[in-house]
Amino acid sequence: MARITEGVQFPSTDDGRRSTIAGGLAVWAAAARAVSATLADRIDHSKATWRQMYPELITKLVEEQAYSTERAIAVAEAGLDALYSTFEFVRDGKAMSIDAAMSAPLPNSLHTGFVRGTGSLQTSLTVPYFGEELSGDAFMAQINAWSEYGALEPPGAEALCAVSSRPDWLDLRHHTFVLLGATAELGPLNLLLACGATVVAVARGSPSKWLEIIRYAKGTAGTLIVPLKEPCEGPESEMADVAGADLLTRTPEICAWLKSLLPTLPSPVTIGTYTYLDGELNVRVSLACDAICSRIATKGSGVTLAFVQTPSQAFVLPQAAVDAADAAYTSSYLQYLGYERNARPAVKTAEGEPPRYVHNGYVVVQGPNYALAKAINLWRTVLARNRDGLRVSTNVAPACRTASMQHGNKNARLVSAALSGMGNFAPMLAFDAQTVSALMAAMLVHDVRNPHAPANPEVPLSHPWDLFSCQAFHGGSFRVGVKPQALSRLFGLTGFVWPSNPRPTLKSDATHSSLSSRGSVA
Secondary structure, rough: OOOOOOOOOOOOOOOOOOOOOHHHHHHHHHHHOOOOHHHHHHHOOOHHHHHHHHHHHHHHHHHHHOOOHHHHHHHHHHHHHHHHHOOOOEOEEEEHHHHHHHHOOOOOOEEEEEOOOOOOOOOOEEEEOOOOOEEEEHHHHHHHHHHHHHHOOOOHHHHHHHHOOOOHHHOOOOOEEEEEEOOOOOOHHHHHHHHOOOOEOOOOOHHHHHHHHHHHHHHOOOEEEEEEOOOOOOOOOOOHHHHHHOOOOOOHHHHHHHHHHHHOOOEEEEEEEEEOOOOOOHHHHHHHHHHHHHHHHOOOOOOOEEEEEOOOOEEEOOOOHHHHHHHHHHHHHHHHHOOOOOOOOOOOOOOOOEEEEEEEEEOOHOOHHHHHHHHHHHHHHHHHHHHOOOOOEEEEOOEEEEEHHHHOOHHHHHHHHHHHHHHHHOOOEEEEHHHHHHHHHHHHHHHHHHHOOOOOOOOOOOOOOOOHHHOOOOOOOOOEEEEEHHHHHHHHHHHHOOOOOOOOOOOOOHHHHHHHHHHHHO
8 A cells, every 4th residue: 555645644753754663652652751751761762672572661551550540541641642742634745733634624525425224123132153143042141151261351241241131222213323434344333223323434435335335224224424525416326436534634524524413413422433554554543533532522522432442452450360361371381381471460559559460462463553553542541531521432352353354464374374273272262353343333332321331431440441351352362371472473373283263152051040140231
């Protein structure tokens, strides 16, 4: 792909280049300086080794944040401030600050297309898995099996079972969802439309992709709204030809369009970010989405934010996950071969705070740009829920076989083999994209509909980062005995020789009976 020189850009250096290493280091160092000058200096001086050292240094930054809520908020504010004060927006070759660009959208450059579905409302949750369509008791049995196996945290199992047992939650006819990156494989577009929601779909997309989405929407109970490059009252094929808007280069116009559109649509409103691009583009589009979200989901707006997270990051783990990882390590032969333990020691916390444990799930092959792109979402979550009082749905999704992971990058063959080999190391699991998309959409429904969901800022948490891990569907990475990065080579090697894709089942009917009661959430 040719370099995109317009839109959100990394900061330029003195010689006019746009260095992703220098730009990223400056942001991480600024974030760290809010809580530890020593760590900030280490990051500042790690340019030569950053691509190898970033997982450990960023994990140490999360450990600093684990000390207290105040530190987590301070890091989030400093990190986002550094992004907005250094990154630029380029239009017609002229660079300006992102704030300046967002204040000066081109007038009347986007138009609105409506597709009103004529189908019946979906009233039950169905998830594709191993060629089956799981629903009802079979779905809850599988959810509980994943939890028992160690791939899904118990509160996440409770959330999914609750959605399955509450068909009224699936009636979203009075809800609006804005999907930034609506065509993403892991996005919730299909389920939301099937459940009658009004869905504002923002993405680039090809005419053929938009035509597929438009035709799907017509058969649902939902309403699809898309940005158009020019007015169109013609048939669906003509609308598809002019549909879409580039989040990276049309950021100010998309934000202005949404601000004018949303007051006319059903409330409550949720804005979800589902974008993914390779390399430095991933950082830029994540920041573009944040520029939109932060200007619409303001304090007192009542707007909900939504994200899907990857387990390949550093997180503050539940005690039960740490205990499970420790137990797995002590029973694994890999400890005798020098493989690094997954569970790290407890970190220092403020007086009166419980012990906390930080997990280093980073995989070096994904690179520091991927880490920074996801940090933008993490930092916005912390500020939106804990400073601005907004509901935020942010759930970890397991490793899955998306097109971008298996075919869309230079490491695709290795990644594909690794996904095939994960199942050899319990409780690690990898899933098909269709399964994960449906599960994450169901988690979103739970977080929006259940007043007791941790997404609700009125529900107390011990620490802001608990939100990321409490319902995590991490695919086993929190509870596996050996650190995931240390296992990565074994994933790949065994994936070539002994590909494994296990399907966990419940150990007993008694366990099934007990765990299925999770569905009776008030």
